[in-house]
Amino acid sequence: MKTEPIAVLGAGVMGVGITTLLAGHGLPVRLVDNDPVKLAQAPGRIRRELRMAQLMGVLPPGREEGEVSLHGDLSAVRGARVVIEAITENADLKTAVLADVSALVPPATPLVSNTSSIPIDELADAVRHPADLIGTHFMNPPALIGTTEVIRGVRTGEATLEAVRGLLREVGRRPVVVRDAPGFVTSRLLHPMINDAARVVQEGTASAEDVDALMQGCLGHPTGPLRTADLIGIDNLVDSLWVLLKRTGDEGCRPCDLLLQKVADGHHGRKTGQGFYEYEESTR
Amino acid sequence: MTVPTDQPMEVQAAILTFVEARTRTSWDPGADIFATGGLSSLFAMELVVHLEKTFGISIGGADMRLENFRTVDSMVGLVTRLGGNVSA
Numbered sequence: 608m609k610t611e612p613i614a615v616l617g618a619g620v621m622g623v624g625i626t627t628l629l630a631g632h633g634l635p636v637r638l639v640d641n642d643p644v645k646l647a648q649a650p651g652r653i654r655r656e657l658r659m660a661q662l663m664g665v666l667p668p669g670r671e672e673g674e675v676s677l678h679g680d681l682s683a684v685r686g687a688r689v690v691i692e693a694i695t696e697n698a699d700l701k702t703a704v705l706a707d708v709s710a711l712v713p714p715a716t717p718l719v720s721n722t723s724s725i726p727i728d729e730l731a732d733a734v735r736h737p738a739d740l741i742g743t744h745f746m747n748p749p750a751l752i753g754t755t756e757v758i759r760g761v762r763t764g765e766a767t768l769e770a771v772r773g774l775l776r777e778v779g780r781r782p783v784v785v786r787d788a789p790g791f792v793t794s795r796l797l798h799p800m801i802n803d804a805a806r807v808v809q810e811g812t813a814s815a816e817d818v819d820a821l822m823q824g825c826l827g828h829p830t831g832p833l834r835t836a837d838l839i840g841i842d843n844l845v846d847s848l849w850v851l852l853k854r855t856g857d858e859g860c861r862p863c864d865l866l867l868q869k870v871a872d873g874h875h876g877r878k879t880g881q882g883f884y885e886y887e888e889s890t891r
Numbered sequence: 892m893t894v895p896t897d898q899p900m901e902v903q904a905a906i907l908t909f910v911e912a913r914t915r916t917s918w919d920p921g922a923d924i925f926a927t928g929g930l931s932s933l934f935a936m937e938l939v940v941h942l943e944k945t946f947g948i949s950i951g952g953a954d955m956r957l958e959n960f961r962t963v964d965s966m967v968g969l970v971t972r973l974g975g976n977v978s979a
């Protein structure tokens with residue numbers, strides 16, 4: 608069983624990052640995306656992220672990389688040991704894809720959603736065996752972040768939780784298991800904070816550089832909230848804030864005008880070369 | 892850009908200019924540019940790609956270690972060791 612590939616759905620920021628983590632630890636991956644452009648870009652991005660992981664000394668030395676194959680069609684999930692869903696943060700898209708996947712794999716295949724904010728139990732309605740569905744919240748870049756939030760839905764089975772713990776152990780991540788809720792722990796805290804940081808810039812109190820410098824230098828935030836927004840992808844951040852607003856009613860989660868403007872302008876952060884900061888082509 | 896790597900002083904000046912422009916800080920060639928915090932793995936990767944392009948070298952295997960990029964001098968050492976007068 609151990610040698611069966613892991614299917615990763617979505618070859619965006621996170622799909623590429625999760626594939627890097629898995630392949631860098633020697634596990635074979637089938638990467639699936641319905642956008643041929645994203646699929647075509649994936650090998651170069653994975654190569655770059657693997658190099659960065661190597662540079663930072665976070666991959667097990669001397670281990671052969673797992674093979675990565677690219678697929679345009681969901682049928683590639685057949686025979687996968689685990690399916691990790693990392694498509695766009697949109698509940699309708701995710702439920703449609705998870706429903707299709709659950710019809711293609713046998714029961715007891717762990718279905719893992721990397722959603723930032725959608726409650727796992729809400730997604731569980733779409734699958735044939737809700738006990739097989741669980742959330743993991745890998746963060747960007749997964750190979751460099753040692754801790755992974757794991758979300759146990761009310762219907763998530765013990766066997767699924769154990770399988771995911773086992774997988775995380777194989778790739779050297781430390782799981783922290785939490786209960787299901789909109790945004791779980793990390794997005795519930797981080798996303799409104801980043802929204803506020805953007806609002807501070809919008810109101811002219813300080814520049815993005817100065818907000819980040821203060822959060823890093825005085826409060827110990829590792830990268831600063833606005834550099835983090837760029838790393839996440841501002842389009843994804845806004846999607847996630849809408850998910851949170853709709854499910855919590857917390858007005859602090861309503862995306863501020865500056866974030867909405869950046870999405871409208873196509874300034875989605877590192878992945879498009881511009882967000883709160885500018886990025887060299889070579890390091891996107 | 893073509894920078895002959897048999898002239899370490901020019902290599903040093905070229906690297907220093909790039910690092911100072913990207914960090915908006917001036918650096919002593921021996922200073923650890925990652926020690927004071929704030930500089931990320933992304934910046935480290937940017938350095939790798941920049942050195943490869945500017946000096947026409949390819950950095951891989953055991954050379955892909957953060958230690959090689961910590962100071963301007965350690966980068967000069969790496970480039971000098973790997974380089975011919977190659978342009979990219």
Ligand SMILES: NC(=O)c1ccc[n+]([C@@H]2O[C@H](COP(=O)([O-])OP(=O)(O)OC[C@H]3O[C@@H](n4cnc5c(N)ncnc54)[C@H](O)[C@@H]3O)[C@@H](O)[C@H]2O)c1
Binds near residue numbers: 642696700704
């Ligand atoms: N970006 C982050 O830092 C981050 C961190 C943690 C969790 N997440 C979550 O991970 C998920 C992915 O986020 P991302 O930032 O990688 O988004 P992204 O926009 O970079 O990538 C999403 C990818 O999904 C693909 N896709 C959409 N619908 C599809 C379908 N039906 N079948 C196959 N592929 C499809 C798109 O083509 C795109 O390539 C989201 O749920 C997001 O909230 C993101």
